Amino acid sequence: MSTDKMLGRETGMKGSSKAADYVEKYFKKYKLEPKGENGYRQNFTAKVTRVKIENPERKSDNIIGFLDNNAPYIIVIGAHYDHLGTGHIGGSRDSLGVGKIHNGADDNASGVAGLLELARHYSSNDVKEPYNILFIGFGAEELGLLGSKYFTENPTVSLDSIQWMLNMDMIGRYNPENGLAVIGYGTSSAFPKIFEGITSSIKFNKSRDGNGGSDQTSFYKKNIPVLFFHTGGHDDYHKPSDDEDKIDYKAMEAILKLEIDVLDNSMKQPKMDFQWTN
Template sequence: MRTAILSIFILLGLQANAQEVEIKNLEKHIYYLADDAMKGRGTGSKQNKKAAKYIAKHFKKYQLDALGTDGFYQDFKAKVRKVKVTDSIREARNVIGFLNNNAEKTIVIGAHYDHIGEGKQGSSRAENSYGIIHNGADDNASGVAGLLELARIYSQNKEKEPVNFLFIAFGAEELGLVGSRYFVNNPTYDLSKIQWMLNMDMIGRLNKETGVSIIGYGTSPAFETIFKEIQPENFVKFYTGYEGRGGSDQTSFYEKEIPVLFFHTGGHDDYHKPTDDAEKVDYASLKNILNLEKAVIESSFKQHEMPFRNTDQNK
């Protein structure tokens, strides 16, 4: 009897330590970031700064180390190039938090938090959209929600993973990957210690017939081994792409010969339009995508002795 009771307490303890993806958290983050009050989080706006502050607040709550140049923030300037505006040079920032497990290698988990504001910085796909709020729920409040949820899980699970985690919310992605390029050219962490980078951009509108795209499979010889550990029937449908480049922030890391995986659910009719709203996000599928990402991340732990960097990847 005593042994049985002890086993129950151990099981309860393991359950208490386990951290699962919570839909309520995903909803909270996306509805906040994609609210009309945030006016589309355009680079240089006070709402964009408010979004950065929101992310930093959660990084602090999760007791991540601040790894910017000013607390969690890494400030830089970005230029609007697609349209002529009087204030083409904008203040922008990355938000950087570090989970230090005293490991030799680090995984970067990233997502951009800016969007195209009120249609005044270019890139809107809607007609007569100047001055209209583009909420950017899928692009990319969905990725930021995933970033924050993974930061919560790995910082609060009472486990010590065999890697460190560098969580980065990038600014000014919509102006040309400016934030991620600024980080890799002005790193606040040794790039040589980065094992690989996971990027999330538009993961909230899953097409269940095609599945989630995972770009960058060919950027490391380790990924083939990692995905052999993944049993597709246990997760949301997915497919892999070999190339590491693409229209999001993983490209900046790939160009520094860092292996990357980019999770993306594809385009849709609301992309870069005022109609990309929080109620259109598929929260159940978003949760399932994050569970797949967790499985990939945790499968990579087993490959810590395998060289991730493929010196031929850019040839």
């Protein structure tokens, strides 16, 4: 997902298309039900607006798989699979790096790995959970959360049926001094109860706000409770140096275990209320 052959997964280009195929392959492997508008795919057009380029309009896809537990409500788990390509679409923090491949190992191959691991876990755990789960690989997040915006404006399930949304964006560079950020804790009065008794081998800090620079924001704006798991910024963010060898896999495993505990506790709750945090 973050090797040079993916060419930085730029929206509308070959690498991003290959990343979408990769997510779809695993959704099929885990026998998730297709929940796009064209199989697993929800096609949309994204536009590059940060910089002037010759081909600003790009084709992209949300990849959507559904674990149907015949339940009345749905939990959404998402992560974006696109990145900056070679930096020509804007967003690079390295002016000398434009033209070099931005592999985006943390941003957001790490989140996609988490998405696929949670899909594997819940599709193979021989437990019929009391909630359905919708897994989404979002396209065009780097162009302005465009994939998640498109989904929430053109949902393939009823938004009223969504219990809450879990988003993973940059979960690969855990810093013990800062800890893991869990953003959105204030978006439902149920979250304090959900987190009761949950412990982890890593430090995590709960933050109330539902807004933020990733795909959970699109759901928050539709009055849906959200949590955004994020290990924070670092010197390699949006630079060609965001490479796979810097990922902390042991910490990622702990983050996913924490997420499973939170998800499982949330499934013990009735339909959650929504709270604005600002």
